Amino acid sequence: GDPTRLGSESPVIVHLFEWRWDDIATECETHLGPAGIDAVQVSPPNEHIALDGVDGAWWARYQPVSYALTSRSGDRAAFQQMIERCEAAGVGIVVDAVINHMAGIGEGVGIAGTPYTPFHYGDLYTRDEDFNHCGRHEDDQIRDYQDRHEVQHCHLLGLADLATGTESVRERIADYLQGLLEMGVAGFRIDAAKHMPAEDIGAILERLEGNPYVFQEVIDPGNEPIEAGEYLTNAAVTEFGYSHHLATAIQSGDLASLETLGQEKGWLKSDSALVFVDNHDKQRGHVGGGVLMHRDDHYRLALTFMLAWPYGTPKLMSSFTFDDGNQGPPSVAEEGWRTLPVHGEDGLGCLDQGEVDTRGWVCEHRWPLVTAMVDFRQAMGDAPVAHWQQAGASRIAFARGGRGFVALNLSDETWQAELVTGLPAGEYCNLLDDCVTRVSVDDDGWAEAEVARDSAVVLNAERPV
Ligand code: QV4
Structure with a gap:
């Protein structure tokens, strides 16, 4: 395995x-x-x-x-x-x-x-x-x-x-x-x-x-x-628990509950777990529903999270x-x-x-967001989650070692946030919008970021502006 x-x-x-x-x-x-x-x-x-x-x-x-x-x-x-x-x-x-x-x-x-x-x-x-x-x-x-x-x-x-x-x-x-x-x-x-x-x-x-x-x-x-x-x-x-947990967190607006995703009692170790947001059975309710799929709001946010979060081997559905x-x-x-x-x-x-x-x-795998996040996941390698931050339940951010940083906003309004990124000082591109959004990180690793509603800011230390 x-x-x-x-x-x-x-x-x-x-x-x-x-x-x-x-x-x-x-x-x-x-x-x-x-x-x-x-x-x-x-x-x-x-x-x-x-x-x-x-x-x-x-x-x-x-x-x-x-x-x-x-x-x-x-x-x-x-x-x-x-x-x-x-x-x-x-x-x-x-x-x-x-x-x-x-x-x-x-x-x-x-x-x-x-x-x-x-x-x-x-x-x-x-x-x-x-x-x-x-x-x-x-x-x-x-x-x-x-x-x-x-x-x-x-x-x-x-x-x-x-x-x-x-x-x-x-x-x-x-x-x-x-x-x-x-x-x-x-x-x-x-x-x-x-x-x-x-x-x-x-x-x-x-x-x-x-x-x-x-x-x-x-x-x-x-x-x-x-x-x-x-x-x-x-x-x-x-690990079917993963899809359900992720869908529940997103549908109830509670991203904060994802902080320990993968560490739940009885879950498989990361290397032994195969995870997905949806699979071919679940997306058509063949084994009960309870997951997000391409037709659902926030599916993109779920994919962003899965590919950013270092648990399991992710499998993308192309429907x-x-x-x-x-x-x-x-x-x-x-x-x-x-x-x-x-x-x-x-x-x-x-x-x-x-x-x-x-x-x-549908070809979900060709969506620009997916391509950017696959690249991000591979650049992060085994860098652990660090600097978990949350503002209410629907806005979270975390770093991947000193290599990358992600902020997700599931609320209905733009999130103007001050966050610790763990990244070296510099100006970085948001990988999800072709660098339309830029984020400046100061000498202490802090940044002011604007995270659009139902969207994310994803930074890679190797991708400065
Ligand atoms: C019907 C009746 C049965 C009756 C049978 C025979 O419903 O009660 O016994 O006729 O008279 C299809 C039909 C199903 C039909 C069956 C046999 O949907 O109604 O039974 O064929 O003719 C997929 C589909 C199934 C499909 C099956 C075979 O999801 O609907 O059944 O292919 O064509 C559990 C398991 C899990 C499994 C999941 C579906 O623990 O392992 O059920 N998931 C995998 C695959 C899944 C696949 C199978 C297993 C079977 O991911 O896609 O089932 O290979 O949770």
């Missing part, structure tokens, strides 16, 4: 949700590499259920039919090219590995033509013993999250639960992941990790040769028998717009739900800010 495996001291990951492989390759070259983004989380690359039966829903990709690399995002050759072009641009590929289960129990034919019937998927998993049959509730489905056995051995959402406790299943999963490593991927997100005993995941990862960055998706609300901490011996883990929570990416239904590209001649490009009611790609 060591995040520096992604190639920098404080790496930043972006989830290009449902993007096509050829688009990601171009994006690595034109935007991600130049912006210093270290890695892309891609949608599951393996064969999934057909799109027609589910009207092109995005979640089709969480229903594996085989480990063939054919998906809505492109074929194996496009996937390989993407890895190579991104690597050349300094960007790693993190694969969303759906290994807890196969498709929903039923029958059909996958997107690459592989047929499946209950508990039989092509020639990959052909025996009932390849699946768990937990013996609960007659239909073997997960209902009670207070029951460890049920959560880890019954079927999540009716998806055929793989018997990851068995050698033969572990071997098939490891072969899939090893093949990806040999193609050059940099890491994995382990989907639905909470639904597999930590030991099963450990046994699979142990078989791999290579040094991937791994994080496991474990939603630990703090009151269930399965805890995020159990998974730390394997790799990093998602497509939607009216209902099942809707897939921009696509042409009549052409087998072909995903419309971002780049190229018939490419949709990215929506302009404020256009979020139109169908299209």
Whole structure:
């Protein structure tokens, strides 16, 4: 779970949700590499259920039919090219590995033509013993999250639960992941990790040769028998408490409550935590809401805070717009739900800010604020938080060692503040407005700053005027 495996001291990951492989390759070259983004989380690359039966829903990709690399995002050759072009641009590929289960129990034919019937998927998993049959509730489905056995051995959402406790299943999963490593991927997100005993995941990862960055998706609300901490011996883990805490602080106007964010009892250590403002489930209320996303007021402030605050490995969400929570990416239904590209001649490009009611790609990762803050985060490295200051609950400021300084104003009025910056004397540019705002720091490190409403002033010691 060591995040520096992604190639920098404080790496930043972006989830290009449902993007096509050829688009990601171009994006690595034109935007991600130049912006210093270290890695892309891609949608599951393996064969999934057909799109027609589910009207092109995005979640089709969480229903594996085989480990063939054919998906809505492109074929194996496009996937390989993407890895190579991104690597050349300094960007790693993190694969969303759906290994807890196969498709929903039923029958059909996958997107690459592989047929499946209950508990039989092509020639990959052909025996009932390849699946768990937990013996609960007659239909073997997960209902009670207070029951460890049920959560880890019954079927999540009716998806055929793989018997990851068995050698033969572990071997098939490891072969899939090893093949990806040999193609050059940099890491994995382990989907639905909470639904597999930590030991099963450990046994699979142990078989791999290579040094991937791994994080496991474990939603630990703090009151269930399965805890995020159990998974730390394997790799990093998602810290869902982070998104909720941040959203609550911002929605209640209480930025001051962020002073100890990450030090809460029971939270993961910074190096082991994968954090985000929103993810693909949360932004559409698939696992409860309670987070901020691109449509919300103050989303930009939340991103500013996350990238300025030295806790966890941050993952940015890059979305497509939607009216209902099942809707897939921009696509042409009549052409087998072909995903419309971002780049190229018939490419949709990215929506302009404020256009979020139109169908299209939002590309939060391209917002100038995000680019500036990614640069800031990397310049700060491991510099600790210092000089915490607050004026009421909605205005806060803090320094990052002597390397940088941030002031955030969530109130409705401009904040005229006198603040300790910890920076050497000089005149600095606000990184968030192209140096329209300038801040003079005196010999004692104090500055008078004007922080606009719902906005921030961000200074980097290395970026004087
Ligand atoms: C329906 C009924 C079920 C019934 C089933 C079978 O709701 O009660 O048992 O039919 O008859 C889709 C549909 C869902 C459907 C299911 C099976 O939404 O209604 O069940 O398919 O056909 C994504 C989506 C899910 C989607 C799933 C598979 O979020 O809605 O289910 O893909 O397509 C917990 C876990 C956490 C998980 C989260 C969703 O602890 O690990 O639930 N999060 C990850 C991913 C998420 C993904 C999965 C796991 C599954 O982030 O995106 O689910 O791979 O909190």
